[in-house]
Amino acid sequence: MPKPDVIAIIGGGPAGALAGAQLASSGRNVILFDEKMAWEKPCGGGVTHKALQQFPFLADAGAGNPAGNPVDDCELISPSGQRVRFHLQHPVAIFSRLALNGLLLDRAQQAGVEVHQERVTRIDRSGEGWRLSTPARTYEASFVVFAAGARNPFRGQFLSPISPEDLMVTAGYFIPGQTPLIQIQFLKDLTGYIWVFPRVDHVSAGIACKMGETSTAALRQTLEQWLDENGFQLDGAKFYSHILPSFRPETFDTLEVCGDHWAMIGDSAGLVDPITGEGLYYALKSAELCADALLAGQPENYRNLLEDEVLPELRLAARVSQRFYRGEIFGGGVLERMISLTAQSASIRDLMSDLFAGTQGYRDLRARLYKILPAVMTEGLIGSLRWSRPESLRAPKPRSGEKMQPTP
Numbered sequence: 436m437p438k439p440d441v442i443a444i445i446g447g448g449p450a451g452a453l454a455g456a457q458l459a460s461s462g463r464n465v466i467l468f469d470e471k472m473a474w475e476k477p478c479g480g481g482v483t484h485k486a487l488q489q490f491p492f493l494a495d496a497g498a499g500n501p502a503g504n505p506v507d508d509c510e511l512i513s514p515s516g517q518r519v520r521f522h523l524q525h526p527v528a529i530f531s532r533l534a535l536n537g538l539l540l541d542r543a544q545q546a547g548v549e550v551h552q553e554r555v556t557r558i559d560r561s562g563e564g565w566r567l568s569t570p571a572r573t574y575e576a577s578f579v580v581f582a583a584g585a586r587n588p589f590r591g592q593f594l595s596p597i598s599p600e601d602l603m604v605t606a607g608y609f610i611p612g613q614t615p616l617i618q619i620q621f622l623k624d625l626t627g628y629i630w631v632f633p634r635v636d637h638v639s640a641g642i643a644c645k646m647g648e649t650s651t652a653a654l655r656q657t658l659e660q661w662l663d664e665n666g667f668q669l670d671g672a673k674f675y676s677h678i679l680p681s682f683r684p685e686t687f688d689t690l691e692v693c694g695d696h697w698a699m700i701g702d703s704a705g706l707v708d709p710i711t712g713e714g715l716y717y718a719l720k721s722a723e724l725c726a727d728a729l730l731a732g733q734p735e736n737y738r739n740l741l742e743d744e745v746l747p748e749l750r751l752a753a754r755v756s757q758r759f760y761r762g763e764i765f766g767g768g769v770l771e772r773m774i775s776l777t778a779q780s781a782s783i784r785d786l787m788s789d790l791f792a793g794t795q796g797y798r799d800l801r802a803r804l805y806k807i808l809p810a811v812m813t814e815g816l817i818g819s820l821r822w823s824r825p826e827s828l829r830a831p832k833p834r835s836g837e838k839m840q841p842t843p
Contacts, residue, residue: 443576450701451582452539454722459547484525485793508616603681607641680705
């Protein structure tokens with residue numbers, strides 16, 4: 436009996452591992468290559484409620500496994516220092532990427548994926564398929580799925596390299612200790628933010644901005660200063676840096692993700708939100724869609740599936756990203772107004788909670804804002820009247836360093 440066609444996956448992160456598990460569980464012969472296997476990276480590791488709903492095995496793992504830490508409080512900080520803390524209606528599950536990648540790789544192996552801790556150094560055509568070379572040996576495959584991140588060394592063999600204008604630089608620390616909430620600090624004059632995400636046994640703190648706006652050394656200095664000012668000690672902390680895709684609208688408009696017996700998923704395909712830098716959901720979703728197309732015997736349909744379920748949201752995010760970070764509304768910066776309104780309005784806090792949960796998308800965001808606008812205006816008026824009460828009737832103003840809390 437002839438050996439079944441082999442699908443090779445290069446990269447063992449969430450996208451590669453999930454694609455492998457889905458293909459192998461449906462009887463396909465899958466080999467997966469990753470030189471590092473499970474490893475940490477400087478990201479929050481947040482898995483949204485939307486992702487947990489669509490990939491319930493992650494919710495099960497987070498509930499019964501110390502890898503996942505559900506967090507249901509968030510603090511946003513504007514470039515000028517305004518702070519607002521609010522409750523998330525659906526907790527974000529914070530995973531160590533080391534633990535999450537390990538979980539998904541174990542699941543892939545249990546499904547029958549043949550996992551090799553090897554670095555693929557060369558890919559050549561072999562008939563209608565491919566010959567993959569590692570320092571140890573060569574392998575034959577009929578189809579190759581690339582899931583090796585933004586630094587995918589083979590991208591230039593199939594597509595143009597990612598332009599520096601389509602990249603985001605990140606730097607981060609894994610800090611011993613715990614904190615009870617997610618914190619996001621937006622930055623002056625930079626298209627990016629500082630994050631603090633609490634994991635089970637440490638804190639992931641990092642900073643991200645568009646490549647070319649400043650140096651990694653300057654980013655690191657900004658992060659370290661902020662951490663010091665906010666009470667985070669770096670004793671025993673580990674530093675990491677990384678590159679993420681952050682595509683411009685025109686890049687998404689001409690995006691290619693598959694070709695003759697090959698496909699790219701996750702960060703390799705550039706499927707990252709240009710506003711937030713969030714890529715875990717899109718890594719998992721693109722892996723699922725790519726596997727669906729392969730199992731249907733229509734690998735070329737992968738691009739169409741992305742167009743139906745993923746690309747419109749990312750394309751819109753790319754179009755409004757600069758307006759979000761640098762634009763003005765109601766006579767002030769978008770970020771300043773957003774945080775002020777979040778402090779004043781329960782309706783906006785509900786909206787922000789849904790954005791963090793992933794259940795509120797960008798495409799219908801404007802319609803929702805129009806719908807809640809009367810309530811927001813009423814809540815803002817009530818808030819203004821409260822602050823206009825006589826001094827003797829006002830609540831005490833927060834002391835320096837205290838957090839700005841939403842009006843009840």
